[in-house]
Amino acid sequence: MTADAPIPLDADRATQLAAEFGLKPEEYDRVLGILGRVPSLTELGLFSVMWSEHCSYKSSRVWLRELPTRAPWVIQGPGENAGVIDIGEGLAAVFKMESHNHPSFIEPYQGAATGVGGILRDVFTMGARPIANLNALRFGDPAVPRMQRIIDGVVRGIGGYGNCVGVPTVGGEVNFHPAFDGNPLVNAMTVGIARSDRIFTAAATGTGNPVVYVGSKTGRDGIHGATMASAEFSADSEEKRPTVQIGDPFAEKLLIEACLELMATDAIVAIQDMGAAGLTSSSVEMAGKGGMGIDLVLDAVPQRETGMTAYEMMLSESQERMLMILKPGREAAAEAIFTKWELDFAVIGRLTDTGRIVIRHRGAVEADIPLAPLESEAPLYRRPTAETPKQPVIDAAAVPDPLGITAALERLVACPDLCSRRWIWDQYDSMVGGQTARRPGAADAAVVRIEDHRRALAMTTDCTPRYCQADPEEGGRQAVAEAWRNLTAVGARPLAITDNMNFGNPEKPEIMGQFAAAVRGMASACLALDFPVVSGNVSLYNETEGRAILPTPAIGGVGVLEDVVQAVGLALPAGCDLVLVGETHGWLGQSLWLREVAGREEGAPPPVDLAAERRNGDFVRTRILAGEVRACHDCADGGLLVTVAEMAMAGGIGATLAAPPPGIPPHAWWFGEDQSRYVLALPDAAPLLAAARAAGVPALRLGRSGGGALVLPPGESISVGALSAAHEATLPALMMGD
Amino acid sequence: MKAGIVVFPGTNRERDMALALARVTGRRPDMLWHRDADLPPGLDLVVLAGGFSYGDYLRCGAMAARSPIMRAVRTHAARGGHVLGVCNGFQILCEAGMLPGALLRNASLRFLSMDCHMRVERADTPFTHRFQRGAVFRATMAHGDGNYFADAATLDRLEGEGLVALRYTTPDGQATEAANRNGAARGIAGILSPSLRVLGLMPHPENQVDPEIDGTDGLPLFESLAGSFAAAA
Numbered sequence: 001m002t003a004d005a006p007i008p009l010d011a012d013r014a015t016q017l018a019a020e021f022g023l024k025p026e027e028y029d030r031v032l033g034i035l036g037r038v039p040s041l042t043e044l045g046l047f048s049v050m051w052s053e054h055c056s057y058k059s060s061r062v063w064l065r066e067l068p069t070r071a072p073w074v075i076q077g078p079g080e081n082a083g084v085i086d087i088g089e090g091l092a093a094v095f096k097m098e099s100h101n102h103p104s105f106i107e108p109y110q111g112a113a114t115g116v117g118g119i120l121r122d123v124f125t126m127g128a129r130p131i132a133n134l135n136a137l138r139f140g141d142p143a144v145p146r147m148q149r150i151i152d153g154v155v156r157g158i159g160g161y162g163n164c165v166g167v168p169t170v171g172g173e174v175n176f177h178p179a180f181d182g183n184p185l186v187n188a189m190t191v192g193i194a195r196s197d198r199i200f201t202a203a204a205t206g207t208g209n210p211v212v213y214v215g216s217k218t219g220r221d222g223i224h225g226a227t228m229a230s231a232e233f234s235a236d237s238e239e240k241r242p243t244v245q246i247g248d249p250f251a252e253k254l255l256i257e258a259c260l261e262l263m264a265t266d267a268i269v270a271i272q273d274m275g276a277a278g279l280t281s282s283s284v285e286m287a288g289k290g291g292m293g294i295d296l297v298l299d300a301v302p303q304r305e306t307g308m309t310a311y312e313m314m315l316s317e318s319q320e321r322m323l324m325i326l327k328p329g330r331e332a333a334a335e336a337i338f339t340k341w342e343l344d345f346a347v348i349g350r351l352t353d354t355g356r357i358v359i360r361h362r363g364a365v366e367a368d369i370p371l372a373p374l375e376s377e378a379p380l381y382r383r384p385t386a387e388t389p390k391q392p393v394i395d396a397a398a399v400p401d402p403l404g405i406t407a408a409l410e411r412l413v414a415c416p417d418l419c420s421r422r423w424i425w426d427q428y429d430s431m432v433g434g435q436t437a438r439r440p441g442a443a444d445a446a447v448v449r450i451e452d453h454r455r456a457l458a459m460t461t462d463c464t465p466r467y468c469q470a471d472p473e474e475g476g477r478q479a480v481a482e483a484w485r486n487l488t489a490v491g492a493r494p495l496a497i498t499d500n501m502n503f504g505n506p507e508k509p510e511i512m513g514q515f516a517a518a519v520r521g522m523a524s525a526c527l528a529l530d531f532p533v534v535s536g537n538v539s540l541y542n543e544t545e546g547r548a549i550l551p552t553p554a555i556g557g558v559g560v561l562e563d564v565v566q567a568v569g570l571a572l573p574a575g576c577d578l579v580l581v582g583e584t585h586g587w588l589g590q591s592l593w594l595r596e597v598a599g600r601e602e603g604a605p606p607p608v609d610l611a612a613e614r615r616n617g618d619f620v621r622t623r624i625l626a627g628e629v630r631a632c633h634d635c636a637d638g639g640l641l642v643t644v645a646e647m648a649m650a651g652g653i654g655a656t657l658a659a660p661p662p663g664i665p666p667h668a669w670w671f672g673e674d675q676s677r678y679v680l681a682l683p684d685a686a687p688l689l690a691a692a693r694a695a696g697v698p699a700l701r702l703g704r705s706g707g708g709a710l711v712l713p714p715g716e717s718i719s720v721g722a723l724s725a726a727h728e729a730t731l732p733a734l735m736m737g738d
Numbered sequence: 739m740k741a742g743i744v745v746f747p748g749t750n751r752e753r754d755m756a757l758a759l760a761r762v763t764g765r766r767p768d769m770l771w772h773r774d775a776d777l778p779p780g781l782d783l784v785v786l787a788g789g790f791s792y793g794d795y796l797r798c799g800a801m802a803a804r805s806p807i808m809r810a811v812r813t814h815a816a817r818g819g820h821v822l823g824v825c826n827g828f829q830i831l832c833e834a835g836m837l838p839g840a841l842l843r844n845a846s847l848r849f850l851s852m853d854c855h856m857r858v859e860r861a862d863t864p865f866t867h868r869f870q871r872g873a874v875f876r877a878t879m880a881h882g883d884g885n886y887f888a889d890a891a892t893l894d895r896l897e898g899e900g901l902v903a904l905r906y907t908t909p910d911g912q913a914t915e916a917a918n919r920n921g922a923a924r925g926i927a928g929i930l931s932p933s934l935r936v937l938g939l940m941p942h943p944e945n946q947v948d949p950e951i952d953g954t955d956g957l958p959l960f961e962s963l964a965g966s967f968a969a970a971a
Contacts, residue, residue, distance in 0.1 A: 159849050163880065164790040166750025250748050250793025342747060429851045429880040431945045431952070432788075434754035439952075449951065451753070564950050 006040035006365050014038045021048035021224070027379050034373045042311045042359060042366040049224070049277035049315060050284060051378055053540050058379045059506035060538040063519045067533045068526045073495055074534055075196060081122040081272065082192075083534025084199055085496045087560045091450060092196035093457055094128035097136070097189035097500040097556040099539035103244040104186040108153025113161040113247040115188040117319050120165060121273035124256050125322065127200040127263050128192025131433060132448045133162050135172040135188045136461040136500065136554040140181030142416050142734045150184055152735060157247075158188070159427040164249035165256065168436050169428035170446035173461050176416040179469075182544030187500040187537075189556040191459055193450055200263060202272040202282075204290035204325045204351055209269055211283070211294060211349035212331070214258070214338050215321035216251045219304035222278070222317025251320040251343070258341040259322065267330035274321040280314045282323040283349075284357060288371045293354035298361040302344035310359055310366035325351060385516045386509035391470050394589040394603035396668035401597075405641070405670055406718040408597045409710075410726050412638050412671070413645055415596045419730035441650065443569040444489035444634055447561065456564040458492035460557050464637065465550035467605035470590050472514040474605050476521030476553050478675060481608045483557030484529045485634045488617040489678060491566045491624035492559030494529065499536040499555055504548025506540045514551040515540075522553060528610035529617075531557070568624055570633040572644075572651035577685035578702040580640065581692065582616045582677030586668025592638050593671035606673045613676040619697045620678050628682050635677035641670035641710075643679050644702070648710055649724045657703035659713040670712075681705060739967035741767040741783040744811070746802045751788035751825065751942065758944035758956070759785070762964035772805045782967045783820045784811050786827025788880070788942060798841060798883045799829030808834050820864060820963070821936045825881055828928070828938030837929055837938045838896070839888030841881075845921025849882040854919060854941055856904040856927045857911050863930060864966040865937045866903060868958035874911045875955040877941035879919065884940040886922035886929075893923055904928035904939055 009017065018028040021044060031039055031047045039047065049055055057064065069077035075092055076084035082096035100115025116133060123130050135158055140147045162169045167190070204211075222245035262268060270290065272282045279301070287294035298313050308316075326334055331347060338345035352358075357374075359367040403411070412418055425440040437456060438447035445460040462482040468475025480497060487494040499522065504511040526532055542549045561567055572578075588594050589603025623629050631651070635643045648654055660669035682688060685701045692699035711717045741759050743752045752769065759767045767785070768778055777784065791802035802808070808830070815821050815836060823831040831837045844850055853876050861871040869875070888896070896902050904927040906918040918925040920940070928939030943956025 156849075159851075163849060163851070163882075164748070164750075164793065166789060248793070250790060250795065253748055253750060253790070426852050427849045429849075431851070431878040431880065431942070432751055432754065434751075434757050434945055434948070435951060437951050451757075 004365055006043055006367055008038035009041055009044065011038050014044060017044055018048065021045065022052060023048050027051055030377050034370065034377060040367060042314055043369055045311050045315050046280050046367060046369065049280055050374060055277050055281055056378050057538055059381050059383055059540060060501065060515065061380060062382050063516050066519055066523050068523060069532050069534065071496065071530060071532045074532055076199060077534050078536055080201055081125045083496060083498055084126060085534060086196050087455065089453060089455060090196055092194045092199060093191060093558055094123050094126045094194055095189065095191040095498055095556065095558055096122050096535040097187050097498045097554065098122065098537040099500050099502060100186045100188065101183065101502060101539050101542055104154055105184055107244040108150045109157040110244050110246055112154040112157030112186050114245045114319055115186050116158055116161040117247045117249065117252050118275050119188045119190045120167065120252060121275065123190040123192040124259055125200065125271055125273045126194060127198050128194035129260060130167045130190050130192040131435065132191045132446065132459060133167050133169045133188065134459060134461050134556065135186065136463065137172065137174045138180045138185035138465060138552055139176050140184060141178050142176050147181065148735060154186055155424050155427055161247055161249040163429040165253045166432050168430050168432045170430050170436055170448060171440055171459060171461065174421055174424065175465060177465065177550055179550045182547060183542045183549050185502050185549065185552055187554045189461060189498065191457060191558060200268060200271050202270050202286050202289055204270045204286040204292050206269055207351055207353045209325050209328060209351045210331055210347045211296065211351065212324045212326050212334065213301060213321065213346045213348045214324065215255050215343055216248060216318060217302040217304035217344055218313055218316050219318045220308065220312055220316060221245050223312060223315045245317045245319050247319050254341040254343055255320050255322065258338050258343055262334055262337050265333065267326050267334050269325040269327055271322060271324045274323060276317065278315065278317045284371060284374060286323060286325065287351065287357060288375050293352035293356045293371065294349060295352050295358045296349035298359060300346045300348040302346055310361040314359065383506055383512045384509040385513035387513050388472055388510065388517065391602060391604045396586040396588045396665050396672065399588055399598060401667040403597050405666055405712055406716050408593060408667065408671065409641050409645055410718065410723065412592060412596055412642055413723055414726040414730050415592065416730060417592060418638050418642060420728045422728060423731035423735060437564050438490065438567055438569055442571065443567065444486040445492065447490055447564065447567045449564040454563045456561045456567060458487045458490050458559040458561060460486040461554055462486060463552050463554040465552045466590050468518060468551040468553065470605045472517035472551050473521035474607055476518035477525045477608045478605065479553050479555045480522050480525035480531060481613050481675065482636060483555040484531050485617060487557050487559035488621045489632045489634045491568055491621060492561045494531050494557055494559040496532050496534045497555050497557045499533055499553055501536065501538045502542055502549060502552040502554065503540050504543045511548060518551055518553045525610060529614055566625055568629055568632050570631055570647050570650050572647040572653045572655065572681055572705050573630050574653045574706045576630055576681035576683055576705045578644065578655060578705060579680045579682065579685050579688055579699055580677060580702045581620055581680060581697060581699045583612065583698045584640065584669060584672065584674050584677065586664045586672035587674045588668055588672055591671060591673040593667065606675050608675045616676050616678065616697055619692060619695050620680065623688055628688060629680050631681040633679050635679065639671040639673050645710060645723055647679065647681065648720045649727055652720060653705050654707040654709040654720050655703050655705045656711040658701065739763050739782050739964050740780055741785060742770045742778060742781050743767050743785045743787050744770045744772060744807055746772040746791035746805065748791045748793055749787050749789035751944065754944045755785055755787040758947040758960050761947050762960040770807060772807050775806045775810060777810045777814055781814065781819065783822060783963060784814055786823040786830050788825035788827060791826055791830065797833065799826060799833040802830045803833035812836060815936055818935065822865065823938040824942060824944065825940055828940055829883065831936065831938045836936055837931060838892050839886055841883045842885040842887045843883050844885050850919050851880045854879045855907050855909050855917065856941060857907040859902050859905055860900055863903065863934045865959055865962055868962040868965060872911065874907055874909060876946060877943045877956050878945040879941045881940055884920040884922065886926045888923060896929055899932060901930045901932065902926055903930045903937055
């Protein structure tokens with residue numbers, strides 16, 4: 001062997017290491033076939049991360065193909081760093097959601113912080129200035145001290161990173177369920193704005209073009225993070241802490257400004273952030289997408305530690321780094337920008353026409369791999385699936401009401417899944433940027449105006465994991481429909497979604513069955529609502545000691561308002577009629593009332609009738625845009641009365657409500673979680689009810705706002721102040737120990 | 739009014755501030771780079787905007803206070819120029835010795851992002867003359883280190899010389915403990931230099947200047963500034 005070829009590992013040692021790196025025996029055989037020899041250590045590391053579940057989507061890809069990804073307004077669908085949609089006036093919205101579940105469990109603060117950092121880079125890599133962050137969080141039982149520490153760390157981590165980079169955190173969602181005790185979910189979403197004719201992608205072109213490394217230095221943190229994220233947890237997961245990366249939001253802020261400054265020139269051919277699997281995945285994907293080869297000389301990589309090996313540098317997941325291909329001769333101009341922002345800049349290689357990745361370090365070739373088979377022969381599994389057994393539909397008439405309506409309401413608004421999230425969002429800067437028109441808690445979706453435009457984006461994240469557990473197909477459908485509904489409820493035209501698929505071990509047929517069914521349900525809603533998927537992320541193996549999470553296909557939705565002043569919030573004004581749009585049967589299966597009041601977690605979840613969803617939503621949006629509606633809130637968790645109570649608490653105004661129609665038990669009327677419904681507040685219901693009749697949309701007058709209490713027939717009443725006190729007390733009381 | 743906003747590495751509310759200033763002056767302020775040793779000529783107002791200069795990895799504002807442009811800012815103030823420091827900018831002014839005291843970690847030890855209310859303690863300054871004395875206005879607060887601290891003698895001097903510009907209160911103007919979320923000494927939200935030409939405050943009035951976004955509670959502060967210089971010109 002000479003220094004011109006990689007030095008293979010000892011064959012037995014390589015077999016053993018391949019297993020330790022998470023390669024299955026048949027996958028390792030493919031490595032041997034592609035190379036025609038035993039790999040070097042660096043090569044083996046490279047194969048194992050590229051073929052990890054996290055990077056290769058080997059278990060999920062066959063199913064994800066079923067999702068609709070096209071619409072006339074889609075500029076870039078899945079497959080790039082983020083999705084891109086046309087929002088008019090020459091502008092594009094660039095967005096994606098991504099999980100950082102495994103790192104956040106091991107090290108909550110850094111895990112969550114670097115999750116935010118990673119998704120920000122995915123968005124500004126495409127040429128967009130990030131304008132908003134959201135996060136979808138699922139935690140275990142919040143009464144358990146260990147979980148409180150995780151909640152606290154995750155919230156501090158998200159705030160610590162987002163606040164420092166100066167991107168407002170404007171929305172998101174939180175659920176609690178013991179199924180997340182050993183595996184909380186941290187899904188972070190970023191939305192950015194770019195000119196639609198200035199979108200940057202990862203496909204590298206131009207033999208001889210310089211490969212440029214910018215950002216922070218490379219250290220030994222996060223080595224094999226992608227592999228860790230592709231395995232279940234066991235009792236010794238604490239030992240995996242060194243695989244979690246450390247975030248530096250200050251460096252990220254500089255990187256955003258420097259990249260956007262360089263992107264305003266025409267120096268960049270292609271750009272990709274170094275996320276999971278760091279330098280390996282960025283270099284392999286950029287060269288692979290462009291059909292090129294790539295030569296890297298690792299001696300030039302800016303290093304934070306001494307004596308780093310090629311293997312360590314290629315697998316490091318140090319944060320706040322980007323890889324770019326520049327046009328020839330632009331290095332000096334680009335370097336000046338990065339020097340101005342006090343960031344590292346180094347030419348670390350060249351594009352070649354060999355179709356191979358060749359890695360050199362200290363004069364020796366450490367890896368030499370053909371790129372095409374790395375992708376074309378990547379494992380792809382159609383794993384066996386088992387259908388989730390259907391649960392029976394619960395007959396509301398057969399479920400007695402043990403508590404009464406107002407007492408149940410007071411309990412529900414204070415339960416962890418429905419209580420105020422103020423304790424969380426009070427730690428996130430939601431206003432920086434000066435464009436946040438609807439901040440957390442003010443509306444069903446956050447509304448952020450685009451600087452120097454009338455236009456605004458609405459954004460939301462949604463999923464109801466307990467529905468998905470009971471019926472993954474209905475749950476997947478519901479998650480997409482609810483995102484569409486929340487955007488509609490502020491008056492926005494829903495445009496597209498990003499999905500973050502969080503599931504257990506795909507090697508178990510029941511888990512893979514959940515995944516396949518959820519995708520089926522999501523696809524049906526995407527099609528019916530013209531709401532395509534433009535980006536996404538899959539997180540599998542969310543299990544600890546064999547216990548899986550509730551399946552959670554979290555949906556991040558984005559919509560547009562042509563004028564920010566059209567947006568409506570949910571706060572109830574005085575002197576308004578309340579109108580319920582949509583049909584109510586009193587569906588108690590999987591409702592929070594059934595769980596929190598009757599103590600039963602069972603039944604089929606509420607089905608979504610997609611035709612009714614579209615009809616009701618289009619009707620509501622038309623009325624909002626006509627300027628008739630003062631407040632709007634969709635009926636979601638907790639049902640109709642919780643919806644009205646949330647509006648009342650936000651506005652500090654009560655309401656007098658009409659009696660339920662005959663034939664529905666009152667508790668089912670008030671707390672059933674029937675889908676596709678909205679509560680609207682407007683000065684006079686009559687014209688809207690007439691319009692609804694004409695449009696074939698079910699609508700009825702629910703009551704009238706005013707006073708300081710919710711008054712229910714036959715004369716029960718509860719003060720809005722008392723509800724608010726209960727609603728606000730829960731999280732601070734739980735988290736006081738920190 | 740000719741205004742300039744200093745951009746340090748990690749400054750992140752310079753765009754918000756530029757929008758607020760443009761709203762009252764009709765033109766975008768200059769962006770000033772931290773490494774420059776000189777300010778552009780003819781500047782009426784220098785703004786140190788919010789953010790996390792140098793990541794705030796050392797004491798907040800400590801690094802920025804020692805950057806080249808701060809010498810020029812100090813000279814500008816000494817020559818009678820006006821300086822507004824908001825949030826990180828207030829921290830930098832304290833670290834630079836241009837205002838007394840320091841901003842400690844919030845009493846709750848948490849980052850606080852929420853609305854607060856402030857009472858205008860002095861309405862005869864270049865920053866506040868469009869308010870009524872005792873008026874209360876709402877502003878966004880977003881900081882981890884906003885707990886104003888100074889020794890008792892300094893606090894007494896500030897109070898005695900009328901240099902406390904803004905104090906945290908309830909919406910109806912009561913200076914209660916609950917209204918003072920970060921635990922600041924004597925509920926102090928903002929202080930003035932003896933010349934009344936340097937103001938530092940923790941909350942962000944620049945986020946309340948647009949009726950379409952979050953109301954215009956903060957606008958009088960910027961109108962005061964614009965008015966001061968329109969009258970002078």
